[in-house]
Structures are given as structure tokens and as C-alpha cells.
Amino acid sequence: MSSSIQDLCRAIAQNTSYDAFAPALNSLQWETVAAYLQPFDLAAGQVLIDQGAQDRTVFFIESGALSVHLIGDKGQMQLAILNPGSVVGEGSFFSRAPRSANVVATGAARVWRLTGIRFAELSNRQPNLALELTMGLGAVIAKRLVNKQKRVAVT
Template sequence: MSSTIQDLCRAISQNTSYDAFAPSLSAQQWEMLGTYLQPLPLPPGQMLIDQGAQDRTVYFIQSGTLSVHVIGSSGQMQLAILNAGSVVGEGAFFSRLPRSANVIATGPAMLWRMTSIRFAEMANRQPALALEVTLALGAVIAKRMVNKPKRVAVT
């Protein structure tokens, strides 16, 4: 399945959840952002983020559903379900701390990933674009932190 940045843009624009990733980007800026992202098809049951891992990649969900859960002393606890148009991995992206939860595809999913190296490149070459993406990711974290059930789901 071939995927384009317009497919991701459409999914993000249709996301009406409280903690939606909602950057204010022009069509040209979306195309530019696409040059810093890599498409990532994810099969059902595939682990995307491993709790405790040292990784700062942030993921944008084009299609599918992801389950966010932690493993603790009392077993596994589901924290959130994330759908198309959402973002995951934003906590470690900013904090540089280990991943706080596991994230697994509940069915087939299509994601776009941005590594910290690609983000640094974008910040150097397209600072206005990097700033808008940063502010939009920060807004997701802020909204998740205010919403108690989603607070622990900042990955």
C-alpha cells in the first residue's frame, strides 16, 4: 500500500479528539514535512514502542489503532487507545527519558516516523516548520497532562 503525506494530512485534519495533533501548516509545509518523515507500515500485534527503551522517535498515525499499556508489579494495564490522526512517542521525544509505556498495533496500521536526527535537520533547514511541529506536539502533551486518564499515556 503506497502512502503519501497527503494521506497523513487528511487523517490529522479529521482527528477531532481532545488531544489531537493539530499543526497549522500550509499544503507546501506538509509536503516539506513529508521529506523529514518515513512511512512505517505496522502489522497487527507488532510492538512499536518498548517500555524502558532509549529512543526519541515520534510517530504520526495515518491509519489503524494503537494500544498504549504499561507493565507493572500488578501486570499489564491499558492506558489509552490511539487512532488515526494522533501522535505517539512525544514524551521521550522531548524528555530524552526512557519510554514510559509499550505501544502495540491492534490491527494493521500505517504510521510516519520522525527521528530526532531528522527533526534536528528540519530545525536547521526549516526552522518555522520545526517550530510549528514542536508547538503542536507540545499542545498534545499539555492536553494529555491536563486529562488525568491520559496523563500516564504520554509516551
């Protein structure tokens, strides 16, 4: 599979969901951001995020779909299905709190991950790009929190 950031850019541009991640970055800016991201392929059923884990990585979905579900006293409850162009892991990215839900690939998927350490490097070297990503992620959280059913899907 190609590791071109342009495939992720297309997925983001085509995402029309209510909580779409839509930073104002052009292709050249995405190429710069790509140096701080790592593409990661998932197999069907592979866990991307474990509920309760202490991790700040945020993931940008290029292809495939991810299921977000909560494990509670009464078993497992699906909170959301996230599709290409969306993001996941944004809650812990900002809060540094443990992960609030499990995230599993529903089929083969490709995501791009941004760790806290790589974000700090991006912030130091490309502050305007880091700010635009931050604003885009913040907008996703704000939109998810407004929607009562999706409020718990902030991971």
C-alpha cells in the same frame, strides 16, 4: 500502500479527539516536512514502542489504531487507544527519558516516524516548520497532562 503525506494530512484534519495533534501547516508545508519523515507499516500485534527503551522517535498515526499500555508489578494496564491523526512517542521526544509505556498496533496500521536526527535536520533547514511541529506536539502533551486518566499515556 501509497507513501503520500496527504493521507496523513487527512487523518490529522479529521481527528477530533480531545488531544488532537493540530499543527498549522498547509499541504505544501506538509510536503516539505514529508522529506524528513519515514512511513512505516505495522502488522496487528506488532510493537512500535517498548517500555524502557531509549529512543526519541515520535510517530504520527495515518491509519489503524495503537494501544498504549503499561507493564507493572500487577501485569499490563491499558492506558489509551490512539487513532488516526494522533501522535505517540512525544514524551521521550522532548524529555530524552526512557519510554514510559508499550505501544502496540491493534490491527494493520501505518505511521510516519520522525527521529531525533531528522528533526535536527528539519530544524536547521526549515526552522519555522520545525517550530510549528514542536508547538503541535507540545499542545498534545499539555492536553494529555490535563486529563488525569491520560496523564500516564504521555509516551
